[in-house]
Amino acid sequence: MGDAAPAIATSSEVDPGLVFLGEAERAFERAHERAGGHLDAIEIAGVRVDLAFAGEAMRAALLPPLEHLACGDRGEAAIRISVFDSASTGVGAPDLPWRPPRVEPGKSPVARYETEECCLLASAATGSLAAVDFRRGTAVFHLDDTAALPANERAAQLRETLHLLLSRHDRWLTHAGAVGRDGRGALVVGRGGSGKSTLCLGSARAGMEIAADDYVALEPAAAGPVAHALLSTVKLTEESAALLGIGPDLVAPGEFVVSSERVAKAEVPVERLAPGRIRTSLEIVALVAPKIAGLRKPRLERISGARGLRSLAPSTVMQTRTRGPSALPALARLARAVPCYELELSTDVGANAEAVARVVGGDA
Amino acid sequence: MSEARLRINSESVVHETIEGEVIVIDLSSGSYFSLSGSAPDVWELLAGGVTAAEAAAALEARYEADSETIGTGVEELLGKLVEARLVVEDANGNGAPAPAAPAGRTAFEQPAFERYTDMQDYFLLDPIHEVSPEGWPKPAE
Numbered sequence: 001m002g003d004a005a006p007a008i009a010t011s012s013e014v015d016p017g018l019v020f021l022g023e024a025e026r027a028f029e030r031a032h033e034r035a036g037g038h039l040d041a042i043e044i045a046g047v048r049v050d051l052a053f054a055g056e057a058m059r060a061a062l063l064p065p066l067e068h069l070a071c072g073d074r075g076e077a078a079i080r081i082s083v084f085d086s087a088s089t090g091v092g093a094p095d096l097p098w099r100p101p102r103v104e105p106g107k108s109p110v111a112r113y114e115t116e117e118c119c120l121l122a123s124a125a126t127g128s129l130a131a132v133d134f135r136r137g138t139a140v141f142h143l144d145d146t147a148a149l150p151a152n153e154r155a156a157q158l159r160e161t162l163h164l165l166l167s168r169h170d171r172w173l174t175h176a177g178a179v180g181r182d183g184r185g186a187l188v189v190g191r192g193g194s195g196k197s198t199l200c201l202g203s204a205r206a207g208m209e210i211a212a213d214d215y216v217a218l219e220p221a222a223a224g225p226v227a228h229a230l231l232s233t234v235k236l237t238e239e240s241a242a243l244l245g246i247g248p249d250l251v252a253p254g255e256f257v258v259s260s261e262r263v264a265k266a267e268v269p270v271e272r273l274a275p276g277r278i279r280t281s282l283e284i285v286a287l288v289a290p291k292i293a294g295l296r297k298p299r300l301e302r303i304s305g306a307r308g309l310r311s312l313a314p315s316t317v318m319q320t321r322t323r324g325p326s327a328l329p330a331l332a333r334l335a336r337a338v339p340c341y342e343l344e345l346s347t348d349v350g351a352n353a354e355a356v357a358r359v360v361g362g363d364a
Numbered sequence: 365m366s367e368a369r370l371r372i373n374s375e376s377v378v379h380e381t382i383e384g385e386v387i388v389i390d391l392s393s394g395s396y397f398s399l400s401g402s403a404p405d406v407w408e409l410l411a412g413g414v415t416a417a418e419a420a421a422a423l424e425a426r427y428e429a430d431s432e433t434i435g436t437g438v439e440e441l442l443g444k445l446v447e448a449r450l451v452v453e454d455a456n457g458n459g460a461p462a463p464a465a466p467a468g469r470t471a472f473e474q475p476a477f478e479r480y481t482d483m484q485d486y487f488l489l490d491p492i493h494e495v496s497p498e499g500w501p502k503p504a505e
Binding site for chain 2: 110112120309315
């Protein structure tokens with residue numbers, strides 16, 4: 001498929017993925033010995049994740065959007081991700097035993113090798129390498145140089161690795177935002193460009209709570225589904241910023257950067273745009289599919305669970321596609337469990353937020 | 365009517381049934397599908413492997429309609445499912461017993477098949493190049 005290399009006979013029965021994984025772990029240890037390191041414990045959807053950084057550069061680049069999930073030292077980590085770069089530690093990643101995909105204009109190909117025991121991912125766009133060990137719940141993540149990483153792509157770097165490991169704990173990275181009030185929230189779903197970020201951030205700026213604008217960790221808990229925050233940043237287009245009344249005093253023009261998403265976006269901490277509104281988890285009581293409509297007043301319509309699932313599942317499943325367990329059954333359980341709505345958005349940001357507040361308050 | 369035994373192409377699709385509608389996501393093309401009307405009955409039969417004739421017979425036991433109407437609807441649906449590669453020939457299968465038909469027959473609804481391609485950009489813009497052990501040790505250049 002694609003640029004996959006032609007077969008060459010192997011001389012051994014050893015899984016080449018596991019060989020690479022072992023080499024990547026040893027490279028991290030060398031980087032750690034040379035540059036020192038930090039261990040940061042975070043909790044995502046009740047699962048303790050240890051992030052072990054070699055040197056300072058990767059920690060400075062990747063940790064800030066996850067720092068709000070810090071959990072101290074309690075409990076034993078279920079997941080451990082070892083993170084290093086070559087530029088600051090002087091240690092290179094092991095050579096990939098296959099030809100990486102070509103960088104194609106406007107595309108971000110990823111090469112993936114996946115078995116029941118491990119998964120290797122190599123991104124052509126960023127040069128990142130992830131080697132995941134499903135047996136032990138561990139991974140090694142590597143970049144050549146954090147300086148080459150676009151400013152608006154730092155937060156998402158560990159997302160795929162986290163997805164692969166959290167899915168083994170029945171936690172599902174879901175392409176959705178979540179906003180609410182008093183701990184009860186709506187999962188805001190839809191493909192890119194449907195208005196998720198605009199609705200979520202507009203609602204947060206109008207005084208509601210926000211767990212995320214783009215990705216949550218969904219926990220299908222027995223008492224009801226819960227959406228957990230993943231990143232403390234949101235991505236804004238210039239158009240959304242204008243609609244939400246966010247001026248250059250909050251987001252400087254230079255922060256909008258065109259990267260692999262092909263649209264200029266700024267990655268901005270929620271705290272800067274909606275101080276005190278971030279919440280690490282919301283009990284999900286409804287599903288809302290926004291639709292950009294430019295109406296004077298928002299229009300809220302109850303839709304079937306099947307239509308809600310169609311708004312929610314394809315982008316999540318396509319963006320986290322793997323040979324491992326699929327998120328689809330968990331997403332279907334959610335669409336069956338809560339009422340689903342389509343919200344045709346108004347240009348009145350406050351009125352959109354009021355519509356979401358009615359939904360989560362049970363007054364829709 | 366084709367004699368081929370067909371089954372769900374579970375190597376590349378994931379699916380869920382909700383409120384009488386089947387949502388199918390094809391991980392190999394980026395398309396997703398909605399099956400409604402009597403199509404979910406056929407999909408349920410495909411889980412165990414089924415021929416067009418067996419599927420039509422099972423639907424005749426459930427619905428009030430003549431065999432030609434049901435047979436044509438089933439054949440058209442299976443043709444679309446095969447063309448979209450959501451189902452494939454089940455060369456070794458013997459079929460599973462059809463789920464029990466409900467006690468009374470109800471009015472027949474034509475199988476409905478809808479294809480959505482609005483997610484294909486994720487697939488096309490961020491393609492995944494699968495590397496298998498068979499295609500493995502091509503040294504990086």
